[in-house]
Amino acid sequence: MAFCGVLIETAMNITFPTLMREFSLNTASIQWITTSYLLVVSIIVPIASYLQKRFTIRRLFLVANSLFIIGLLIDSFAGNFMVLILGRLIQGCGTGIALPLMYAIILTKSPADKIGFFMGIGGLVTAVAPALGPTYGGLIVGINWHLIFAILLVVMIFSLLIGSYAISADSKTEKVPFDFAGWLLIALTFASLIVGFSGFSSSFQRSLILIAIGLVALAGFVYHSNHVQHPIIHLAVMKNPAFNLHLLSYSLLQMVNVGISFILPNYLQIVDKQSSFIAGLLLFPGAALGACLAPIGGRIMENLGAKKPIITGLVLQLLAVLFLDIYAKNANTILILIMYMGTMFGMGFSFGNIMTNGLAQAEESQRSDGNTLFNSMMQFSAAFGTALVSVIITLSQKNGSHFAETTATGAQRALTVLLALTFINIISISFALRQSKNKS
Incomplete structure (x- = not known):
């Protein structure tokens, strides 16, 4: 279920040109199909620790799966944009429960010498599934974009039946207080920052107000968490x-990953005039490469340490984004294919390892909260990365009459920003690895 939940994050990216025409919306508006989903996931994930203590694994699985099925059912028949968004919000609730549940099981049930390998498998789900999303969507949207949800609906019903049989209800539960105020503050923080930043292309003043509200809510959350007995985190x-520093690096890497997964499908269709089917196929080799390298990257870290696979992966991603940025105005399909494989090579080597090594820096009693922070920031960073590139592209599209040309300009500007973030990431993780080495 976690794989389907993450897959659907970006599966609709490939449909954006089609839906922009169908619903008469611009890039900044249509991106809410992905951003709203990610925002809800990021709001639900922080209460994962509470849910896992309060309810059995079986019950959480059944609730998460059922919510996801309801959301898929709504979107399988959605006839307008708002109904589509409603379904996405409900799907986000299901994924927000299921995703941290997967990582919690890995960290608590895996043998100590196999954690890196299984976290690599988890990295496969969280890093490669978003990359597979555009490929999956591209193969289907030519028939009918509703089928993107309908096919997953069948898969999830099967998952519900299997899980109902295989997952036992013997996990221990305890009654713990729920930090409702803390949850509201973190929800207000995430929502205000994402909505505020997404609105820069339409209302600068309103965006600044919302961002200010988000920062105040964040300060309130930190103060509240440090002054209550049972904070949400x-x-x-x-x-x-x-x-x-590991958490920062993980967040930056996710922003770049999702940002590229947003840019390339739209570039291929709008600028290169490729069909959604071809655009999806062109992204598949990179996604497959990332899928193969995610567990291998975990194994390399177990044998050689964290530094070599993480730095190697990030440097390769830096070079790939650099070439995409340089040739963005006239990139051909072969260049995009090769450079996307480079970015996914980097993701496979670094993404899961950054989280694993970051959690290793925490005390054992703090790892549950550390896990929650990593999962929350993964989803928030994905939403922020989507909003970031969509705003940049939308602002460029407004400054010209030739849609394909202004989209190419916007893509290049967005890639320049992602390139800068990747460079900052290398510096950040270098300091982090130096400190973690000193600690050991």
Whole structure:
């Protein structure tokens, strides 16, 4: 279920040109199909620790699966944009429960010497599934975009039946207080920042107000968490600089990954005039490469340490994004194919390893909260990355009459920003690895 939940994050990206015409919307508006989903996931994920203590794994699985099925059912028949968004919001609730549940099982049930390998498998789900999304969507949208949801609906019903049989209800539960105020503050933080930033292309003043509200809510959340007995997330783990730098690196990498997954499908269709089917196929080799390298990257870290696979992956991604940026105005399909494979090679080597090594910096008693922070920031960063590139592209599209040309300009500007973020990421993780090495 976690794979389907992450796959659907970007499966609709390939349909954006089609839906922009069908619903008469611009890029900044249509991106809410993905951003709204990611925003809800990022709001639900922080309460994962509470849910896992309060309810059995079986019950959480059944609720998450059922919510996801309801959302898919709505979108399988959605006739307008708002109904489509409603279905996406409900799907986000299901994924927000299921995704951290997967990581919690890996961290608590895996043998110590196999954690890196299984976290690599988890990295396969969270890093490669978003890359497979455009490929999956591209293969189907030519028939009818509703089928993107309908096919997954069949898969999820099968998953529900299998899970109902295979998952036992013997996990221990306990009654713990729920930090409702803390949850509201973090929800307000995420929502205000994402909505505010997404609105820069239409209302600069309103966006600044919303961002200010988000920052105030964030400060309130930090203060609240440090002054209550049972906060939604214990922030003591963030007193560790090495952990914080790993968390920053993980977030930046996710922003770049999702940003590229947003840019390339739209570039291929709008600028290169490729069909959605061809655009989806061109992204598949990169996705397949990332899928193969995710567990291999975890195994390399177990044998050689964290530095070599992480730095190698990020440098390869930097070079790939650099070439995409340089040739963005006239990139051909072969260049996009090869460079996307380069970015996914980097993701496979670095993404899961950054999280694994980051959690290793935390005390054992803090790893549950560290896991929640990583999962929350993964989803928030994905939403932020989508909003970031969509705003840049939309602003460029407004400054000209030739849609394909202005889209290419916007894509190049967005890639320049992603290139800068990748460079910052290499610096950040270098400091993090140096500190973690000193700690060991």
